[in-house]
Amino acid sequence: MANSKRISAIILIIVIATFLLSWIIKAFNLEGSPNNTGLWFSIRDAFFITIAAFLTLAIFSFLYKDNPYYKFAEHLFVGISAAYWMCVGFWSTLIGNLVPNISSSLSTFFRVPYKGLHFTYFVPLILGIILLMRLSSKRGWISRWALAWIVGTTSGLNLIRYLRTDFISQVSNTFIPLLVDWKGVGPFFSHFSLSSTGQFAMTLSNWVIFIGVFCGLIYFFFSKEHKGIFGTASRVGIWVLMITFGASFGYTVMGRVSLLVGRLTYLFRDWLGLIS
């Protein structure tokens, strides 16, 4: 136990020493750069660059195993995010949206343009206060009214838009020509091209969409046993779904690798200066 504590203390000393050394070297580097804006700014900028690099490495250290440096970086991130969003909520919602519509003096105090007294804005104000009743163990049930309002209005707002754009329009999007610009077999072969915008590729693409949608829907139709032609179509539906999930996985890998590239670029370029 004592040995483990000693190792932890040694690691901590090494990390602090490396951080300080890195900060000093970075400050000298910035001071010597053509864009240098003074010693104080170099020291300050070097501190932020070094702390960002160390926090990045602290998060990466989780890949080896859970450790106090990762925990520190994680808790710092959660704490700063919570504080940031609280400030944003206060300034953009309360001061940005509410105050200019309910009080001239408050608008002057917070230096936001007064829009005039709008009584409708007292409704969200009251509902907001009601929502805070959740903090009371006895009167907590009152907050459900505000929550019901939020759920109701959001559903109402979204229902129409989703129904129109995500359902009706999507259904109409699948009504596509299965023979694109068809002028007969002769013209089809005489103008044959494998280009992605060519007649063949467009026709093939429309067939893939048609079969994919049709078989995918059949797979989710459970009122009939999946046997015979129906079963075959259902199996094609599964394949379509699997290919879709595979494509999604590929995109997810791409997204995560991009983020890794972003952090490594920061470490190599901004911190270590290995790449320009």
Next chain:
Amino acid sequence: MTNIGLIISFLVIGVGLLWLFILALKGREVDRRIIFIFIGLAVSVPLLFRISFSEKATPIVRDVFYKIENLPEGSNILLSYDYGPSMAPEVEPMSNAFLRHALAKNHKVFIMCLWATGQSLIATAIDSIIKREFPEKINGVDYINIGFKAGGQGVLNVIITDFRKMYLTDVDGVNLDSVPIFKGIKSLKDMDLLISIGGGFPGVKEWILFAGAPGNIPTAGGSAAVAAPLLYPYYPKQMVGLLGGIKGAAEYESELKKVYPQFANMPTPGIAMMGPQTLAHLVVMAFIVIGNIAFFVNRRRKP
């Protein structure tokens, strides 16, 4: 330098993967940390040796590009920065490319965000791109930053009928009625193209649902890779085009460089990221193949 990098990458990663394959065939377990080391190598080496590949725009990217290109000069384009620093490495190359293209084409650019974190990223883009590369462009005349308003899709629901019900001033507190660029602009319907760059909520999907589709306004998007597959069904009828992940950004950058010689030396982070992307994908594919082969071989061995 690039060739040396490629040789080193393929040698190190290739030999390593072969070793892993032999280990897997012997039925030995491979520590997950080994996989992390391989991914780290696959990403670091191309970055250090600047390995990149040429890109060619696909139709879905070309459609966005030529939509901006074919709009008459002085058209109104709205760019919405619906992302935060956590998504920036992936989508910032897209927003920068859109901004450069729109300004080079002399369109009027209206910049806003539905994410609070987008505000500081807009400020960075204005400082690093507009003020540095387009010093002749005037704030309030050629472009404007109206910033963030809380409310997500609710904001879109309001500004589709009237901007001024939500925005009275720009981010600097200048009244919109006194800004030349906003002369004759009442709502989103006065925009010629809406572009949302993001990947979360609210993002491209909300722009289509609450602005593009109901207002019949051409809408395009730049999306983080994770969200891109969910947006493809909107193309081409409900969405002009889409930049899906860093690949989309790289394609757009290549088209921009091809059409505009003045951007020949512009930074192309999207293209630069495609080297690490390609190698990392190859490593992931190799791991999938190795894992499957080892699984079937070991299953056959078991009595």
